[in-house]
Amino acid sequence: xxxxxxILSMSSSQHxxxxxxxxxDWDLLWEKFGIATVLILVWIVAALGTPRFANLDNxxxxxxxxxxxxxxxxxxxxxxxxxxFDLSVGSAQALSAWIAVLxxxxxxxxxxxxxxxLVGGIVGLLNGSLxxxxxxxxxxxxxGTMFxxxxxxFIFTNGQTARFNGKDFVWWGNGQLGGIPVPFLIFLLxxxxxxxxxxxTPFGRYVFAVGSNIRAAHVAxxxxxxxxxxxxxxxxxxxxxxxxxxxxxxxxxxxxLEPGFELNVIATVVLGGTRLAGGRGSMLGTIAAAILFATxxxxxxxxxxxxxxxxxxxxxxxxxxxxxxxxxxxxxxxWNRRKPPTN
Amino acid sequence: xxxxxxxxxxxxxxxxxxxxLSGHAAPAKKKIGFSxxxxxxxxxxxxxxxxxxxxxxxxYDYVLVDQKSSESTMVSAxxxxxxxxxxxxxxxxxxxxxLGPIVDAAKAKKIPVVVDDIGGGGTDYDVIVISDNDxxxxxxxxxxxxxxxxxxxxxxxxxxISCEPSAVYAARRNAGFxxxxxxxxxxxVASLSANSKQEEGYKVAKDILSAHPxxxxxxxxxxxxAVGAAxxxxxSGKNGVKDVYVVGFNGDEIALQAIKAGQMGATxxxxxxxxxxxxxxxxxxxxxxxxxxxNNAEKREIYVPVKLITAADLGASSx
Amino acid sequence: MESRGGRFIWFRPSPVAVTLLVVGxxxxxxxxxxxxxxxxxxxxxxxxxxxxxxLGMTLxxxxxxFDLSVGSTAAFAGxxxxSVVPQIGVLPAIALGIAxxxxxxxxxxxxxxxxxxxxxxxxxGMLTxxxGAALIYTRxxxxxxxxxxxxxxxxxxxxxxxxALAIALFFGFLLKHTRFGRHILATGSNxxxxxxxxxxxxxxxxxxxxxxxxxxALSGLILSAQVLTGNGRLATGLxLSAIAVVVLGGTPLTGGQxxxxxxxxxxxLVAVINNGLNLLNVSIFxxxxxxxxxxxxALSLTSGWTSKFGRIASKGSVADVAKGGDGAKSA
Numbered sequence: 001x002x003x004x005x006x007i008l009s010m011s012s013s014q015h016x017x018x019x020x021x022x023x024x025d026w027d028l029l030w031e032k033f034g035i036a037t038v039l040i041l042v043w044i045v046a047a048l049g050t051p052r053f054a055n056l057d058n059x060x061x062x063x064x065x066x067x068x069x070x071x072x073x074x075x076x077x078x079x080x081x082x083x084x085f086d087l088s089v090g091s092a093q094a095l096s097a098w099i100a101v102l103x104x105x106x107x108x109x110x111x112x113x114x115x116x117x118l119v120g121g122i123v124g125l126l127n128g129s130l131x132x133x134x135x136x137x138x139x140x141x142x143x144g145t146m147f148x149x150x151x152x153x154f155i156f157t158n159g160q161t162a163r164f165n166g167k168d169f170v171w172w173g174n175g176q177l178g179g180i181p182v183p184f185l186i187f188l189l190x191x192x193x194x195x196x197x198x199x200x201t202p203f204g205r206y207v208f209a210v211g212s213n214i215r216a217a218h219v220a221x222x223x224x225x226x227x228x229x230x231x232x233x234x235x236x237x238x239x240x241x242x243x244x245x246x247x248x249x250x251x252x253x254x255x256x257l258e259p260g261f262e263l264n265v266i267a268t269v270v271l272g273g274t275r276l277a278g279g280r281g282s283m284l285g286t287i288a289a290a291i292l293f294a295t296x297x298x299x300x301x302x303x304x305x306x307x308x309x310x311x312x313x314x315x316x317x318x319x320x321x322x323x324x325x326x327x328x329x330x331x332x333x334x335w336n337r338r339k340p341p342t343n
Numbered sequence: 344x345x346x347x348x349x350x351x352x353x354x355x356x357x358x359x360x361x362x363x364l365s366g367h368a369a370p371a372k373k374k375i376g377f378s379x380x381x382x383x384x385x386x387x388x389x390x391x392x393x394x395x396x397x398x399x400x401x402x403y404d405y406v407l408v409d410q411k412s413s414e415s416t417m418v419s420a421x422x423x424x425x426x427x428x429x430x431x432x433x434x435x436x437x438x439x440x441x442l443g444p445i446v447d448a449a450k451a452k453k454i455p456v457v458v459d460d461i462g463g464g465g466t467d468y469d470v471i472v473i474s475d476n477d478x479x480x481x482x483x484x485x486x487x488x489x490x491x492x493x494x495x496x497x498x499x500x501x502x503x504i505s506c507e508p509s510a511v512y513a514a515r516r517n518a519g520f521x522x523x524x525x526x527x528x529x530x531x532v533a534s535l536s537a538n539s540k541q542e543e544g545y546k547v548a549k550d551i552l553s554a555h556p557x558x559x560x561x562x563x564x565x566x567x568x569a570v571g572a573a574x575x576x577x578x579s580g581k582n583g584v585k586d587v588y589v590v591g592f593n594g595d596e597i598a599l600q601a602i603k604a605g606q607m608g609a610t611x612x613x614x615x616x617x618x619x620x621x622x623x624x625x626x627x628x629x630x631x632x633x634x635x636x637x638n639n640a641e642k643r644e645i646y647v648p649v650k651l652i653t654a655a656d657l658g659a660s661s662x
Numbered sequence: 663m664e665s666r667g668g669r670f671i672w673f674r675p676s677p678v679a680v681t682l683l684v685v686g687x688x689x690x691x692x693x694x695x696x697x698x699x700x701x702x703x704x705x706x707x708x709x710x711x712x713x714x715x716x717l718g719m720t721l722x723x724x725x726x727x728f729d730l731s732v733g734s735t736a737a738f739a740g741x742x743x744x745s746v747v748p749q750i751g752v753l754p755a756i757a758l759g760i761a762x763x764x765x766x767x768x769x770x771x772x773x774x775x776x777x778x779x780x781x782x783x784x785x786x787g788m789l790t791x792x793x794g795a796a797l798i799y800t801r802x803x804x805x806x807x808x809x810x811x812x813x814x815x816x817x818x819x820x821x822x823x824x825x826a827l828a829i830a831l832f833f834g835f836l837l838k839h840t841r842f843g844r845h846i847l848a849t850g851s852n853x854x855x856x857x858x859x860x861x862x863x864x865x866x867x868x869x870x871x872x873x874x875x876x877x878x879a880l881s882g883l884i885l886s887a888q889v890l891t892g893n894g895r896l897a898t899g900l901x902l903s904a905i906a907v908v909v910l911g912g913t914p915l916t917g918g919q920x921x922x923x924x925x926x927x928x929x930x931l932v933a934v935i936n937n938g939l940n941l942l943n944v945s946i947f948x949x950x951x952x953x954x955x956x957x958x959x960a961l962s963l964t965s966g967w968t969s970k971f972g973r974i975a976s977k978g979s980v981a982d983v984a985k986g987g988d989g990a991k992s993a
Contacts, residue, residue, distance in 0.1 A: 058426045065419045130958060137916075140909050140957055143902070148954030154947035159508040161440040163465065174444055250414055251443030252464075256509035258415050263730075263786055276780050294419075301423040307382050307409030308802065308894075311794030319773060319787035326778030382802055383895050508946060536946040542885045542896060546708055550940035553701040554693065570806075571889045578818065578888070579700075597804045597891060604808045 026332075030325060031273040031280070036288040038321065042295055050302050056179065058302075062294045064174075064181035068246045069261070070290030071187050073268040074194040075238030077286045080269050081198070082231045083211040083278030084131070087142040089239045090261035091150040092123040096243035097253030098153065098162055104247075105164040112169065116244035117237055123149060124236020128229035146262070153255040161254025173249030183245045187287070190238060195283045203230060212279025268293060271321055374404040375626055376429035378421040380437045380461065381412040385595045386565075386615050387435065390459060393619025394433060401627060403430075414438035421445045425452060431626035433457045439464030439512065455629035457622045460615070462512040463642070470625050470635055470643050472618050476512060479611040479649040480519025480562070483590045486609055486651055487560045488527045490588050497559040502533040502551045504544060504572060506564040513539075513564050516592050516611075520562045532558060537568045544571030552579050552587070560588040566598035566610055573607040583607045584654070594652060602654050609653040618647055677960050678910050678927045682934065689938035696941060703820070709926075709933035710822035711881050715900060716907040716925045717829050718877030723908055724837070725870045726850035726917030727781035729770060733900035734792035735875050736882025737893070739763040741796050743883055744805040744813075744892030752813050760879045766792055767875020771868040789901070797894035805892040817887035825884075826926070829877065834922045846870060851918030906953070907932055910960050931956070 047054040072089050079085050096116040104112035123145065130141035164170075175182045198204040206227040209217035218224055247253035270276060271292070272285030296317055300310045375398045379387050391407065398405040406427060408420035417437045424432060425448050432449050436442050439462035446466040449456045458471035491497050503521050506513040521531050533551045537543035544563060551558060552575065561576075563569035569591025573583035583589040583606045591598045594612030601607040625645075628635060638646045689696045696702075715732050722729045743759030750758070766788070773784040807813055815821060837843035848856040849863045857863050881900065886892045909915065910931060911924025932953065939949050 052427055055426070058423070061419070061422045061426055065422075068415065134958075136958065137914070139905075139915050143906065143909075144954045144957035146954070147950045147957065151947050151950030151952075151954060154508055155951070159514070159947075160511060161438065161509070163440045163443070165443045170444070174447075246415065249444060250418055250438075250441040252414075252438070252440035254438075254440065254509065256507070258413060263789075267783065267786055270780075270783050276782055297416075297419065298423055301408050301420055302427065304406060306798075307411065308794050308797035310409070311790045311797070313794075315787040315789070315791035315794065319777075319779060319784065319791075322779045322783055322787075323773065323777035326776070329778065330776075383797060385803065388802055533940075533943050535940055535943065538946070540895070540898070541889050541891060541893075545888050546704075546936075547940055549704045550701075550937055553698065553704060553937075554695040554941040554943075567804075567891075570891065574889045578814075595804075597806050600806060600808055606808065 026328060027325060030328070031275075032282050032284065034324070035272050035285045035292060035321065039288045039292045039295070042292065042299075046295065046299050050299060052302055053299065058298065060176065060179065060181050062298045063184040063291065064249075065297070066290040066294035067181070067183035067187035068242055068249070069264050069268055069293065070287065071183075071190050071242035071245070072235075072239045072261075072265045073272075073286050073290055074187075074190045074283065075235035076265050076269045077194065077272070077274050077281055077283055078198065078207055079231050079235050080266070080274050080276060081211045081278055081281040082207045082228065083214070084138040084228065084231065085142070085266055085276070086124075086127060086232060086235045087139065087262045088123060088127060088146040088149060089235065089265055090258060091146050091153060092120055092236060092239050093243040093246065093261055094253065094255055094257035095123070095149055095153045095156075096120045096240040097247035097250075097257055098157060098255070100244035100247040101162040101164045101169075101251075101253045104166060104169040105162070109166075109168050109172070112247075113172075113241070113244045116247070117240040120236040120238070120240020120243060121233055122236070124233040124239075125229070127236070128232030131232065132225045132229050150255070157255050159255060161252050163252040165251045170248050170251055173245050173247070183249065186241070186245065187290070190241065191283055191287050194238075197234070198281075198283065203227065207231060208279060210278075264293070267318055271318060372402070372404050373430040373630060374406065374428065375623065376406045376408070376421075376424035376427065376432050378408050378410060378417065378424055378432070378434040378436075380410055380435045382409045383412075384567075385597070386593050386613070390435060390615035390619045393616035394459070394623055395619075397620040397623035401623060403623075410437045412437055414441040417441060418444055422448060425449055425454060429454060431455050431457065431630050433459055433622045433626055435459040436461050436464070438509075439466075442466045442468070455626065457625050457629065459618055459622045460613070460647075463644075468643065469629055470637065470645060472621050472625070472645050472647055474613045474618070474647050474649050476515040477519035479592060479613075480516040480521075481523045482649065482651050483516075483562050483592070483609070483611055484520045484523035484527060486653075487524065487562065487588055487590060488529070490608065491529075491559055494559070498557040499529045500532045500555055500558045501529050501560045501562065502548075502555070502558050503531055503535075504547055504551075504561060504563045504568055505534070505536045506539040506568070508536055510539065510564075513592075516564050517562065524562075537563075537571070539565055539568065541567035541571040544568030545575045546571075548572035548575035549579070552576065552581075558587060560590070560608075562590045564592055566591040566593040566595035569607060569610065570597050570601050573601055577606060594650075599652065599657060602652065603657045605654065609651055612650045612652045614647060614650075621645070621647070678912060678924060678931055681956070681960060682927050682931045685931065685938070686934055689934065689941070693938070693941045696938060701937065701941070703823075705930070705933045705937045706820070706823040707817070708936065709929040710826035711884050712900075712903050712907055712932065713826040713926055713929035714822075714829055714884070715874075715878045715881040715904045716911075716929050717826070717833055717922065718874035719904040720908050720911070720913050720920050720922060720925045721833060721837075721846060721870050722781075722874045723905075723913055723915060724850045724917060724920035725846045725867060726853060727774065727867070727870070728785060728905070729767070729871065729874045729878075730782065730785040730901045731766070731770060731788040731792055732874065732878035732881075732904055733897040734789050734796065735763050735766045735878040736885065736900055737896040737898075738766065738792050738796040738799070738882075739879030740882040740886035740896050741800050741805060741892040741894060744807060744886055745800075747807055747813060752815070755813075756816065756883055759883045760876050763875040763877070763879020763882070764872040765875070767872040767878070768868055770875065771871030774871070775864045775867050793894065793898075796896075800892070800894050802894060807890045811890075813890065814887050817884045822884050825880065826929075830922050830926055833920075837920055837922070842866070842869070847918055847920065849917075903932065906957060910957065 096119040099119050100112045100116035103115045130136045131138050206222045209222050210227050268289045272289035274281030377394050410417040432454050442464040456468040458468045463471045503517045505517040532555045535547050537547040561572050573589045576583045576587045588608040591610040598610045739759040739762045742762045743755045747755040773779050774781050845861045845866045848861050849866050907928035908925050910928035912921040
């Protein structure tokens with residue numbers, strides 16, 4: 001085992017060692033359910049401690065807000081499980097949202113959503129081609145497309161934001177069905193689709209294979225190039241959908257929409273338990289993480305926490321949540337007084 | 344035994360973040376919510392100060408949220424305000440175009456909406472207090488022309504440095520400036536963006552001076568960029584008043600200091616603190632269902648004049 | 663091709679140097695203002711700011727990590743330094759600023775090694791924390807030092823360029839001729855193997871992150887010296903520029919290799935493009951597009967190059983997939 005090429009993440013090999021010795025696999029439990037548990041706890045504490053948190057309007061608002069990062073995060077979860085990631089989702093979102101608003105104003109809601117998803121998909125295919133065909137590392141390829149698309153969006157729009165407040169269009173981002181915000185419902189639907197893709201389709205199996213051990217996958221006959229291409233396409237499609245909803249929510253969209261979005265999305269996925277090394281992940285974790293971030297922002301606002309301190313708080317929460325696994329491992333090691341792992 | 348530390352960590356963290364809040368219900372005291380563009384900028388810090396002081400003087404509860412230069416946060420944070428049961432909303436919007444959902448949500452709860460500067464996005468706000476950005480650019484142009492007239496040897500060349508491209512309302516400053524200065528017979532040799540950042544104002548100004556060493560004046564869309572540009576002028580061995588006349592916009596403390604120190608020519612001063620106070624007065628009137636007097640009734644605008652500030656003004660007044 | 667730990671690329675015929683020459687020539691033809699001494703000095707200065715933090719980032723990437731918090735560190739160090747200049751003088755203030763950056767960097771290192779958080783996320787979290795800290799420290803206000811022109815020694819004339827060159831030479835020497843340098847490359851090449859042969863990877867990583875923090879601080883100090891102002895908004899986005907120039911310079915993201923000259927050329931390239939487009943009064947929109955195309959263009963060339971010269975065994979699945987999924991073909 002120790003001479004196997006260092007493909008798996010440190011926590012994976014650690015995970016295997018744990019599996020052999022411990023009855024309860026804490027790592028796996030934390031990965032799959034940790035954030036969801038934290039989320040429930042946070043909601044309980046917040047409901048008890050912050051008077052206005054638990055009212056329906058507020059909760060609805062939190063769920064609504066979580067969807068915009070969340071939908072893109074679903075696609076990103078697939079990408080990260082496959083061992084890659086996409087830095088261009090922010091600029092893709094701006095472009096798609098702008099197109100959505102524009103098309104909605106002239107052609108109606110359905111064409112708007114279709115257009116946005118298409119645009120997202122095209123960006124995804126572009127990224128995929130760069131990575132697969134031109135062999136450019138994903139980090140650079142998507143960094144490059146990020147600048148490229150951002151610049152192009154400014155050029156197309158001449159820096160102007162598009163606006164549209166047609167009732168049919170804005171309902172999607174702002175309305176609710178049975179008290180639950182529409183974007184959140186769509187988010188849940190997307191998550192379901194994501195789970196189905198990952199666990200019930202050959203593509204999903206390929207994604208896991210490519211992410212955990214690409215050489216073995218190649219040997220086993222997995223169509224790597226096609227898989228990676230489709231992974232990026234998936235990211236793009238989900239991002240496009242989320243973008244259309246965001247444009248609807250804001251009644252507008254334009255270049256420069258949400259700088260830093262891509263980092264938020266990646267942070268959400270990783271917070272949710274999916275590790276950057278690839279090969280494993282948790283869609284439930286992504287959902288919980290998206291809601292957790294929205295909840296955190298909401299709690300900070302409701303408690304009138306100073307804006308500068310808010311930045312520190314958000315970063316701290318991210319770091320804390322992600323160091324839990326590391327802390328637990330170290331405690332476990334110390335407990336069992338064994339050699340430190342080959343990390 | 345092994346109650347996983349993760350739960351404890353989370354709990355501790357959340358408790359640490361929560362100040363001890365008692366769930367008391369405040370009786371009839373009215374609550375004003377202020378949603379601000381970004382507290383990282385001196386301009387908005389001044390605006391917030393004015394708004395807060397006026398609110399507290401009037402005996403209101405006051406709540407602040409920071410949009411952190413993001414339209415998505417603008418909508419969600421302001422939504423948080425609205426959900427907190429405020430009686431009036433004052434907002435200085437990062438993206439006026441995205442005011443739609445906010446105004447609709449406020450109207451649904453019968454909360455009056457007062458917009459403080461930037462723009463109204465064509466929505467149904469109750470009133471907007473606005474500096475005339477376009478006029479400010481014109482004033483800057485007139486000032487530059489007046490100064491350069493006294494320098495017959497100066498070339499008829501000026502440069503214009505604008506804020507980040509997505510700040511379309513601030514862009515009016517440079518648009519107004521460029522239009523007016525061209526009318527007065529000058530050439531705009533360079534029109535570039537420095538992304539509202541001070542260090543980029545420095546870099547862009549340096550490049551402009553490289554390309555056009557005889558440029559006679561530079562107008563910047565905000566004060567941080569202007570101070571950066573003034574530094575670039577100084578580093579090129581020239582002076583930001585006597586050789587290349589640098590003009591900024593906002594009236595930030597840093598620019599006033601630079602003007603007093605003779606490093607920068609002038610700035611167009613807005614009065615964010617005053618505007619903050621004004622918005623609270625307007626909110627009071629709206630909460631009492633009084634009618635408002637507008638400068639432009641159709642667009643429900645109330646203008647706040649902007650003022651040219653030069654070293655002469657600063658010598659006289661104390662700031 | 664595979665050496666016992668990693669490879670220091672002293673000079674390989676790099677696409678970025680060629681691109682730099684071509685772009686420079688194009689601008690020289692398009693505008694006479696480009697080739698003036700003054701302008702070239704400006705270009706060197708702005709290149710140096712990114713190069714300095716880029717050199718630190720090169721070490722980080724060579725050791726198999728990232729640092730996304732360099733922009734915030736730069737701002738924080740700038741604020742600290744500017745705030746104490748009146749009390750303790752310019753040079754001590756500069757030293758304090760750099761020390762601050764090293765401290766922040768060390769904390770990054772701690773989070774990565776002790777809390778086992780992947781560098782990407784660890785530094786992402788620190789990005790917001792340190793930025794918030796800078797804003798809290800300055801209470802959101804500006805710290806300005808008009809008249810304190812002796813602080814400008816950092817940013818005036820050829821100082822930034824000299825600093826960048828000195829650091830480049832030092833890092834180059836470090837990587838090629840010292841044990842510590844070899845340890846950095848070994849750690850980046852294969853963490854487990856490095857530990858097995860006795861490399862104290864924990865200390866190596868702490869040092870690397872501290873170095874990155876220090877270089878970020880220096881860049882921040884130079885930026886704040888240029889405008890004689892310190893505030894919490896300084897240098898937003900510096901991290902992406904730093905990573906871009908490292909990548910343009912040919913240092914692979916998989917770790918284990920470093921191209922110091924590449925980073926310098928990369929910084930110059932970005933600075934030249936920025937400068938040239940400004941001189942030509944081209945809108946900022948096109949600058950982004952150009953940068954994007956450049957990154958993509960340079961990298962597709964480099965990838966082609968790399969497969970010609972062979973590949974070092976890559977570290978993990980991300981690298982493999984990132985390189986186009988040809989796991990079987992590599993090494």
